Amino acid sequence: MTAYLSENGHLVHEAGDVPTARKILAERAIQVAVLDVNLPGEDGLSLCRTLAGGDGPAILMLTAQGDPIDRILGLELGADDYVVKPIMPRELLARVKALLRRRPAGMAVRKTSIYRFADFRLDLAARQLRAPNGAILLLTRSELAILGALLDRARQVVPREDLIALLRSDEADEMGRAVDLHISRLRRKIQDQTDRELIRTYRGVGYMLDAGVIGE
Template identity: 85%
Template sequence: MNPLAAPTPIPEILLVEDDVELRREMAAYLRDNDHLVHEAGDAASARKIMAERAIQVAVLDINLPGEDGLSLCRSLAGDGGPAILMLTALGDPIDRILGLELGADDYVVKPIMPRELLARVKAMLRRRPPGPAARKTNIYRFADFRLDLAARQLRAPNGAVLLLTRSELAILSALLDRDRQVVPRDELIALLRGDETEEVGRAVDLHISRLRRKIQDQTDRELIRTYRGVGYMLDARVLAE
């Protein structure tokens, strides 16, 4: 081991849950598995932590006192913030759908085993876009759009900046890497979670729909094409800066 090599940074996780006992149990398990965990019992405390720390994954309970988790999710996703994992109540699919539509990258139904929470967090960290050293470029152009991977921003032909969630960015990056080639749906499912459950498949379709809508609102071209039963393709020439 090179003694001069820079140490691997410890992932910073924000856990927002008003149930103190549950929050402490989850936080302790994540810390025992080499994660730096910040705890918050409400949205105001979470925002303060977000302003001071480089949070990579935010785990948000929906039912928070005062401002709820869905509102917090919307603002964090819109600000180009961390990957977001929503904690939802059992048997409440509407909350899960709303969370994904507002920018959440994943969701899990409570009660959750700490081991499963750790697995979800690790999966979200693995699918974060590669840093500058892992890619030849962080800038892509297609159909007069400009994607900045480092800033997680997509600039439209008219100059408008479109903020993308982690999942939307991961999907768009996969489409850009396959210049006018179909990316299998199963590959996108594996990219987002690593398994092929029916719920993840629906989440992929929802993320594709939201990404397509953001792009389609800025151009008259149909850039993301669906090949039913196969996958998706970005129908544009891709240039790397």
């Protein structure tokens, strides 16, 4: 995989375990991390969880585990894509390119990166959601992307298809379930801090953030 991606114009840094990967990530500006679940010692899911909580690279999980529950777990931990081995090098290259295309457009290209709504403050650049009581709520990359999309169209119903596109462009049924999971977790985190129902479900259509929004 390293050779194939390198031959096709990508600068690749290879790591055989999580400590080596962490060292590379600390020293280099990595845009996409391809993580194998079955690594010696600390596994890829653990590293995925750590990276998803910070301003890190897009994450592609690569594993021999083909169970749909394993895929949902990887996505729920913050992975942007999840593929099962064996995978053709050409498909891997296509998925890496897709992540590189989508990542800049996912959260950065906006009129603002700071939103205020219902006494919450979301700073996308800092990847922080501050609750009315001042507490910092930890959100995964997928949760941040979905909340940003809802804030961009506050008090409008955002189709599920649009939220699915933030995660991946194929396997719509599976990604639809992942979106529902992300929404459920996001709603629970927000509802623990307020009495208002801020994220509303429109069955068969999509979701809406029911609050006025001010951008900074």
